[in-house]
Amino acid sequence: MSDRGLRVVWVYPxxxxxxxxxxxxxxxxxxxxxxxxxxxxxxxxSDEQVPTSADIYLIGGGEDRPQRxxxxxxxxxxxxxxxxxxxxxxxxxxxxxxxxxxxxxxxxGEPQKGLGLLDVVSTRGEAERCVGDVLxxxxxxxxxxxxxxxxxxxxxxxxGSGARPLARVRLGKGNGTGDGTEGAWNDTVFGTxxxxxxxARNPQIAxxxxxxxxxxxxxxxxxxxxxxxxxxERIAAALQPA
Amino acid sequence: xxxxxxxxxxxAKLAVTAGRAAAAVSRAAGRGSGSVIGGKVALRLDPDxxxxxxxHLDIVLxxxxxxxxxxxxxxxxxxRANGGVVSNALGANMPAGxxxxxxxxxEAQYGVIEVDEKYLATVARDVTPKAIALLxxxxxxxxxxxxxxxxxxxxxxxxxxxxAVIIANADDPLVVWAASSSPNVVWVAAGQxxxxxxxSCPACGGVMQRxxxxxxxxxxxxxxxxxxxxxxxxxxxxxxxxxxxxxxxxPGRANKANAATSAAVAAxxxxxxxxxxxxxxxxxxxxxxxxxxxxxxxxxxxxxxxNPAGWLETFSLIDAPPAPVILSVxxxxxxxxxxxxxxDVDYSKLAGxxxxxxxxxxxxxxxxxxxxxxxxxxxxxxxxxxxxxxxGRIEAIANYTAFQDLRRVVGN
Ligand SMILES: [Zn+2]
Numbered sequence: 001m002s003d004r005g006l007r008v009v010w011v012y013p014x015x016x017x018x019x020x021x022x023x024x025x026x027x028x029x030x031x032x033x034x035x036x037x038x039x040x041x042x043x044x045x046s047d048e049q050v051p052t053s054a055d056i057y058l059i060g061g062g063e064d065r066p067q068r069x070x071x072x073x074x075x076x077x078x079x080x081x082x083x084x085x086x087x088x089x090x091x092x093x094x095x096x097x098x099x100x101x102x103x104x105x106x107x108x109g110e111p112q113k114g115l116g117l118l119d120v121v122s123t124r125g126e127a128e129r130c131v132g133d134v135l136x137x138x139x140x141x142x143x144x145x146x147x148x149x150x151x152x153x154x155x156x157x158x159x160g161s162g163a164r165p166l167a168r169v170r171l172g173k174g175n176g177t178g179d180g181t182e183g184a185w186n187d188t189v190f191g192t193x194x195x196x197x198x199x200a201r202n203p204q205i206a207x208x209x210x211x212x213x214x215x216x217x218x219x220x221x222x223x224x225x226x227x228x229x230x231x232x233e234r235i236a237a238a239l240q241p242a
Numbered sequence: 243x244x245x246x247x248x249x250x251x252x253x254a255k256l257a258v259t260a261g262r263a264a265a266a267v268s269r270a271a272g273r274g275s276g277s278v279i280g281g282k283v284a285l286r287l288d289p290d291x292x293x294x295x296x297x298h299l300d301i302v303l304x305x306x307x308x309x310x311x312x313x314x315x316x317x318x319x320x321x322r323a324n325g326g327v328v329s330n331a332l333g334a335n336m337p338a339g340x341x342x343x344x345x346x347x348x349e350a351q352y353g354v355i356e357v358d359e360k361y362l363a364t365v366a367r368d369v370t371p372k373a374i375a376l377l378x379x380x381x382x383x384x385x386x387x388x389x390x391x392x393x394x395x396x397x398x399x400x401x402x403x404x405x406a407v408i409i410a411n412a413d414d415p416l417v418v419w420a421a422s423s424s425p426n427v428v429w430v431a432a433g434q435x436x437x438x439x440x441x442s443c444p445a446c447g448g449v450m451q452r453x454x455x456x457x458x459x460x461x462x463x464x465x466x467x468x469x470x471x472x473x474x475x476x477x478x479x480x481x482x483x484x485x486x487x488x489x490x491x492x493p494g495r496a497n498k499a500n501a502a503t504s505a506a507v508a509a510x511x512x513x514x515x516x517x518x519x520x521x522x523x524x525x526x527x528x529x530x531x532x533x534x535x536x537x538x539x540x541x542x543x544x545x546x547x548x549n550p551a552g553w554l555e556t557f558s559l560i561d562a563p564p565a566p567v568i569l570s571v572x573x574x575x576x577x578x579x580x581x582x583x584x585x586d587v588d589y590s591k592l593a594g595x596x597x598x599x600x601x602x603x604x605x606x607x608x609x610x611x612x613x614x615x616x617x618x619x620x621x622x623x624x625x626x627x628x629x630x631x632x633x634g635r636i637e638a639i640a641n642y643t644a645f646q647d648l649r650r651v652v653g654n
Contacts, residue, residue, distance in 0.1 A: 014441030014449060019384055020582030023613070030613045045441070047449040047460070063389040069447045131385045131579070152385055152580055195582045200609050226612050226620075230605040 005038035006213060007054035011080070011096070012046045015070040019152065021060025021093045023197030027206045028056060034222045035210070046070060050079025055213035056089045059096030061153070061195060064107035067095040071112055074099065084117055089213045090189045091205075093198060094153050097183070097191030098122040101157065117189045119162030125154045125176050133238040134172030134194060136182050139164055144208065147182065148201045148234045149194025157193075159184045166192055171238045188212065201234060203227045254295070257288035261342060281338030284345065292337055295344040296369035299328065299353035302507055303369070303406075305362040305397075306377030307390075308552045310335070312492065312528045313377060313500040314356040319525055320508035320518035325351030333529055336361050337368075344369075352511070359393055363400020371406045373510050375503050377432065379416040380439045380551040381586070383578030390439045394420040409506045411499075412469040415457055419444035422467070430506050431455075431472035432499035435558065436551035438586065473502040478515060480505070486515040491526050494559030530649045534635075537652040538628045542568075544654060545639045548577070550586040556639055563594030566631035570601035570624070570644035577642045581606045589614040595637075598627035601644045624651040 010017075010025040025041060032039045044050050046069065050057075057080060062070065074080055080100075084090065090100065098104035101120035106112040109124075129152065136147040147167040156176035159165055166183030167174070174182025174193060183192035190209075192198055199206040207219055261284025284291050302321070304314045311333045318329045328347025330340055335356045344353050357365045359379065366374060376397070381390055397420035401408065410421035412429040416439065421427050433455075440457075441450050448461030458465035470481040477485040478501065488501050501522055508518035527533035531546045545560070547553040560567065573579050581603050589611055597618040599607045604620050611618045621627040624647070628636060640648050648654075 013438075017438065017586075018381060019580070020585035023582070023585030023610075026585065026613050030615065045449060063391065065391070065447060066442055069442070150580055150582065152582075195580065197582055197585050200585070200606075200613065226605065226608040230609050233605050 004214070005040060006032045006056065006210065008032075008039060008041045009051060009054045009057045010041065010043045011050065011057055011059045012070050012073070013043050014045045015066035016060045016062035016096050018063055018066075019061040019094065019195045021058075021096075021195060021197050024060070024091065024093065024199040024206070025058045027197070027199040027203060028058065028209060031203060031206050031222060032210050035219050037210075046073045050074070050077050050083070052079050052082040052086060054083065054088060056091065056209055057083060059090070059092040059099070061094030061096060063095075067099065067104075068106040068108070068112060070095070071099045071104070071106075071114060074115055075113065080115060081117065084188060088188065089209050090117065091199075091209055092189075092191045093195065094155070094193055097193065098155055098157065100189060100191055102160070104155070118184050118186060118191050119160035120157050120184045120191065121160070122155050122157040125156045129154045130173035130176060130193075132172060133234055134169055134174065134182065135235055135238040136167035136169040136172070136174065138167045139185070142208065144202070144204050146235060147194065148196070148231055148238065149192070149198045150196045151193050152195055153193050155193070157184065162186060166190060200227070201231060251294060254288050254291050257284040257291050261345065278334050278336075278339045278342065281334075281340070281342035281345075285338055285341055292341045292344070292365070292368045293370075295341060295347075296353060299344065299347065299350060300511065301353045301355060301369045301371040303355050303357050303362065303366060303371045303374045304377070305357045305359050305374070307359060307380045307382050307549065308555070309377050309496055309500045310356045312497060312525075312531070313375060313504055314354055315525050315528050316500055316504035316522045317375065317507050318352075318354040319521045320504055320513050321352045321354060321511055323508075323513045323517050323521055324511060327352045327354055329354040330356055337365060340365060363396055366400060366404055366406070371404070373507055374401065374404065374406045374408050375507050376408060376410040376417045376421055377500065377503060378411055378414045378434055378436075378551065379420070380436050380549060381583065382549040384583060385578050385580040390416065391442075391444055394444055397421075398423045407510050409503060409510065411503065412467050413455065413457075415440040415450060415464075415466075416444055418467060419464070427467075428471065428506055428510065429467045429469040430503050431469035432502050433473055433495065435495070435554050438550070471502060471506040473499050478502045478505050478519065480509070480515050484515075486519050488519055489523050491523060492528070492532055494555060496555040496559075530645070530654050533654050535652045535654045538625065539633055540628055540631060541635045542628060542638050542652050543635065544645065544648060544652070545637060546642070546645045547639050548641050550583055553587040553639070557591045560637040560639075561635060564596060566596040566598065566636050567592060568598045568600065568624070568627045568631070568636060568638040569607055570599075570638070570640035570648060571604070571607050572602040572641060572644040572647070574602070574643045577644070584610045589616060592616055596631065598630050600624055600627045601640065601647075624648055628652075
């Protein structure tokens with residue numbers, strides 16, 4: 001697999017990079033390199049075309065007006081949809097997650113069309129912002145350990161029949177619908193409200209994205225001692241809030 | 243300008259007295275200086291007190307995400323060339339702390355006041371400042387702060403009717419957006435290393451073009467104003483093009499920028515740049531920041547960095563490798579409880595330094611450094627970290643409560 005390398009795109013850092021989610025790109029990049037893969041990372045600004053032939057696309061969280069602008073520009077660009085048609089993997093967080101859905105409510109309070117790559121619809125919560133450590137069980141089909149993350153959002157996301165919840169929360173709000181779901185996924189497109197950034201807290205998800213992109217079942221192990229120590233600490237913190 | 247201070251109203255006097263009593267009780271109970279509690283009590287008794295205690299002073303407000311405490315000190319030092327200054331030097335920068343500080347300055351001519359970004363518009367309305375210095379705006383405390391661009395918008399709305407002269411950083415598009423609603427702005431090319439909060443035009447949402455030191459929006463024409471003052475290396479260029487040397491004891495480019503802005507503020511009050519800059523030399527550590535403390539036979543330099551922009555400026559001022567670096571991060575209430583911002587700091591810049599990691603969130607830092615591909619060791623506490631470093635100078639960089647913890651341990 002090392003002859004092919006891995007092409008990673010960080011989508012719209014000028015608009016959607018407010019909550020440290022570029023860490024997700026850094027973690028994917030690092031863990032692929034540790035497996036001997038040549039990684040080509042491209043940061044695509046919102047006045048540039050989204051390439052259609054990369055392997056993994058990462059989209060982060062952002063503030064309300066930038067979210068509206070990003071959705072408009074991505075819809076006009078069309079590159080992400082074509083990338084998915086080409087078999088690309090997309091992993092999105094918070095505002096980026098909402099944009100990938102069919103619809104979200106923008107900063108003007110109006111419903112806005114999303115990219116329709118995930119069967120979800122998002123609205124704005126009336127309640128207080130959800131802020132804090134989250135603990136959840138990842139969809140068993142994905143075969144991953146517990147989800148740990150930090151949520152910091154006010155959105156509510158409803159999942160349609162074309163997607164599955166990424167996890168069920170034990171502690172925290174997740175999708176904010178009150179049914180305990182957190183995030184959503186279909187075969188190649190993933191969304192979550194978890195910051196942290198989430199792939200630093202859950203390196204197994206980063207590895208899963210790499211495996212999906214390369215169409216392999218396993219990756220050589222890497223030293224996870226600090227990731228594991230952090231996970232243990234944050235899971236304990238979620239169970240025993242200060 | 244200043245002069246014959248009008249006496250405070252009876253109600254204001256009562257409020258000041260009650261506030262002092264509350265502060266004294268708070269001090270006696272071992273809860274710090276008591277200035278905030280004193281101010282709160284006083285403001286409750288007389289909501290107009292801030293305006294009253296400010297009335298006889300020529301007020302300068304200083305606000306920013308980073309550098310406001312230091313800049314407040316520099317301006318205060320410069321203005322003392324002309325007259326007495328009262329200032330909230332310890333950084334109590336919300337209305338209660340400001341009221342308390344000003345209430346103690348009945349003899350002063352100037353009030354030099356640091357203001358929390360979120361309160362700038364309110365305080366500016368209450369105290370009728372002569373000048374307002376705006377240094378920078380960037381992401382800070384993600385879990386509760388208002389959006390950075392929204393803060394700029396609130397500044398813009400709050401300052402649009404102000405008669406104050408605004409001394410503002412021409413190199414920060416968000417600051418320019420906030421200041422340019424005012425008729426009377428002095429632009430200072432003070433620089434801004436951190437750019438990641440202003441790639442999107444605050445006016446129209448277009449993508450910002452940033453060739454070299456310039457910046458402009460390709461869509462609406464919003465662009466960098468022509469500065470009349472500038473930081474140029476180790477010198478300040480005044481509006482006549484004369485260069486004045488900066489001889490600060492404080493380290494780093496960011497503090498030179500603070501000095502340039504302070505010189506422009508001082509000039510607005512008739513203090514010549516040379517006098518102002520010479521006086522700024524007297525400022526050493528500010529609330530423990532930049533202090534060098536001897537501890538365990540090592541020289542520990544204490545550096546505060548609270549957010550990505552602050553860490554970036556701090557990395558540029560530390561000694562070159564192999565100088566050891568201690569990093570400490572907490573996520574308590576005053577720090578913001580979301581540590582995601584660590585991923586917006588480019589820790590690969592520390593490659594080559596021996597690094598020791600401490601603080602409540604040392605494991606977040608450990609993963610961050612592991613992904614950055616730099617070597618580090620995780621230590622139990624500050625004493626262990628200092629002992630793990632070779633004798634000589636150590637650069638210790640910490641965020642807010644981690645910095646306070648560190649000061650206590652090393653006896654600063
Ligand atoms: Zn524009």
